[in-house]
Amino acid sequence: SQTIHQWPATLVQPVGSPLSLECTVEGTSNPNLYWYRQAAGRGLQLLFYSVGIGQISSEVPQNLSASRPQDRQFILSSKKLLLSDSGFYLCAWSVSGKIYEQYFGPGTRLTVT
Amino acid sequence: AQSVSQHNHHVILSEAASLELGCNYSYGGTVNLFWYVQYPGQHLQLLLKYFSGDPLVKGIKGFEAEFIKSKFSFNLRKPSVQWSDTAEYFCAVGLSHTGKLIFGQGTTLQVKP
Numbered sequence: 001s002q003t004i005h006q007w008p009a010t011l012v013q014p015v016g017s018p019l020s021l022e023c024t025v026e027g028t029s030n031p032n033l034y035w036y037r038q039a040a041g042r043g044l045q046l047l048f049y050s051v052g053i054g055q056i057s058s059e060v061p062q063n064l065s066a067s068r069p070q071d072r073q074f075i076l077s078s079k080k081l082l083l084s085d086s087g088f089y090l091c092a093w094s095v096s097g098k099i100y101e102q103y104f105g106p107g108t109r110l111t112v113t
Numbered sequence: 114a115q116s117v118s119q120h121n122h123h124v125i126l127s128e129a130a131s132l133e134l135g136c137n138y139s140y141g142g143t144v145n146l147f148w149y150v151q152y153p154g155q156h157l158q159l160l161l162k163y164f165s166g167d168p169l170v171k172g173i174k175g176f177e178a179e180f181i182k183s184k185f186s187f188n189l190r191k192p193s194v195q196w197s198d199t200a201e202y203f204c205a206v207g208l209s210h211t212g213k214l215i216f217g218q219g220t221t222l223q224v225k226p
Contacts, residue, residue, distance in 0.1 A: 004156075036216075043117070043203060043218040059213075090157065100145050100207035100214055104157040 002027035006091050006105040014113055019064075019078040021108050023091030026072065031093040033074040034102060035066055038088040047089075050074060051096065086112045115140045117206050119217035126194050127225050134189040134220050136204030145207035146187040147214070148178055152200045160202070163187065174198070196226045 003026045013019060025031050032051050036044040046059045048066035056066050063082050067075045074091060088109050092102040120135035138144065148160040161172025168180040178189045187204060204217040 043119075044205075044216040046213060046215075049213070092157075099212050100147060100205075101159060101162065102214065103159075104149075106156055 002093075002103065004091060004093055004103060004105040006089075006108055008108060009106065010109045010111075012111045012113060013081050015083055016080050019076070019081050019085070019110070021076040021089055021091075021110075023074040023076075023105055024072055025093045028072070028093070028095065030071060030096060032096055032099055033068060034092040034094075035074065035076050036090040036092065038090055038107070044090065048076070081112045083112050086110055115206070115208055115215055117204055117215050117217040119202075119204050119220050121220045122218070123221045123223070125223045125225065128196055129193045130224075132189070132191040132194045132198070132222070134202055134204075134222070136187045136189065136217055138185050138187070138204075138206045138215070140185075140206060140208060143209040145209070146178070146180055147205040147207065148172065148176070148187075148189050149203040149205060149216075150200050151203070152197075157203070160189075194222075194224050196224045198222060199224045 005024050034049045035047040037047055038044050048058055050056050050068045053068055064078050088107050090107045091105040094102045117138045146163040149157050150160045151157045161170050161178055163170045163180050171177045176191050178187055180187050201219050201221050203219045205214045207214050
């Protein structure tokens, strides 16, 4: 069966520090991968998605970037965090032919201080 | 811009009460419709989905949703809620021309035993 992992589960970082959040999927090949941010009362906002290694599409201009160095690994990064980057970050995957049926990871709670 | 609106942000019900959560979207093209649920401490997961055909779709745990094209709505219903239905519910729309999911802001359901 397929599983999705995210780490760390929680993170507290000072303003201006770098960020690296990691997401890995097991049990499937060539998944579509997604990064979302969930803000209280505002639902999920798609940040990035990837249909293959090295292929990243950005949805919202921001202080963040994403990379997909391996087929089942998706990384969310920032060189310098802003206060506004605080939030709950979710990684998701889908089978390439079923893009809307997405499977979500446990999420990372990021607090920028 | 396309958007998804969930009318109720926080709903409190007693066990055995009936539930209806509203969801409206703004998009004139072909859509695929979803309800996702996040139980306390668990991952966000798919509750039910609509692609085509019968506009009344049934999901897990006795939930159902009805697609009313003329009203751009996809309301979630359950005849009799249980305490275990306490969760956050998200409506989502898959836009055929983009292949992306647009989420509503979520509704927190609290069921009192």
